[in-house]
Amino acid sequence: MSTSKVRDISADAMAVRQAFAQFPSGVAVLAADVNGEKHALVASSFMVGVSLTPTLVAVAVQKSSSTWDLIRGAASIGVSIFGRGQGDLTRKLASKDRASRFEQVAVEVGDDGAVLIDDAALWLECSIHRISDAGDHWMALLEVERLGVGDNEPLIWHGSKFRELTDARSVDVA
Numbered sequence: 001m002s003t004s005k006v007r008d009i010s011a012d013a014m015a016v017r018q019a020f021a022q023f024p025s026g027v028a029v030l031a032a033d034v035n036g037e038k039h040a041l042v043a044s045s046f047m048v049g050v051s052l053t054p055t056l057v058a059v060a061v062q063k064s065s066s067t068w069d070l071i072r073g074a075a076s077i078g079v080s081i082f083g084r085g086q087g088d089l090t091r092k093l094a095s096k097d098r099a100s101r102f103e104q105v106a107v108e109v110g111d112d113g114a115v116l117i118d119d120a121a122l123w124l125e126c127s128i129h130r131i132s133d134a135g136d137h138w139m140a141l142l143e144v145e146r147l148g149v150g151d152n153e154p155l156i157w158h159g160s161k162f163r164e165l166t167d168a169r170s171v172d173v174a
């Protein structure tokens with residue numbers, strides 16, 4: 001059964017990427033200090049509200065990520081939701097040069113090693129609840145142990161670009 005709205009995409013990974021970019025999200029960075037070194041993994045696949053009791057959030061991580069192997073062993077994982085004006089910081093923390101990711105980045109490190117970025121929109125300290133196989137990604141459920149809400153509005157990832165909320169373009173609908 002086919003409609004005029006959809007088509008077979010089995011041989012077109014680029015079309016899948018471009019289509020999925022149409023879905024707006026926030027951007028999170030999972031970060032932890034492991035043996036005195038900070039590690040960061042930027043993820044737009046992050047989602048809140050998976051479960052309230054226990055309080056679970058989720059993230060899909062590429063199986064090829066070398067950083068995930070380090071972060072997943074940490075006692076506590078910090079999650080910061082990037083805010084307005086933090087697009088450049090997001091790219092820096094996702095850059096290939098892992099050693100310089102945290103250079104001149106203002107953070108706070110919790111007792112259990114969770115790394116939280118200054119001026120974010122939201123902060124969580126999490127532990128790993130479950131990791132499931134999800135094709136070329138791992139689907140990680142994280143249990144939220146502590147959280148804090150920042151003053152900054154969230155940064156938006158849409159169409160492979162960072163966007164910011166503006167009052168002029170946000171309209172309350174009934």
Ligand SMILES: Cc1cc2nc3c(=O)[nH]c(=O)nc-3n(C[C@H](O)[C@H](O)[C@H](O)COP(=O)(O)O)c2cc1C
Nearest residue numbers: 041042043044045046060061062065066067068094
């Ligand atoms: C805006 C943005 C969103 C990203 N979202 C994800 C994601 O949801 N999952 C993921 O595994 N990697 C995501 N990445 C890529 C990772 O942040 C990182 O660059 C990649 O895992 C390679 O780094 P590593 O080898 O140090 O893990 C994203 C990168 C950017 C810039």
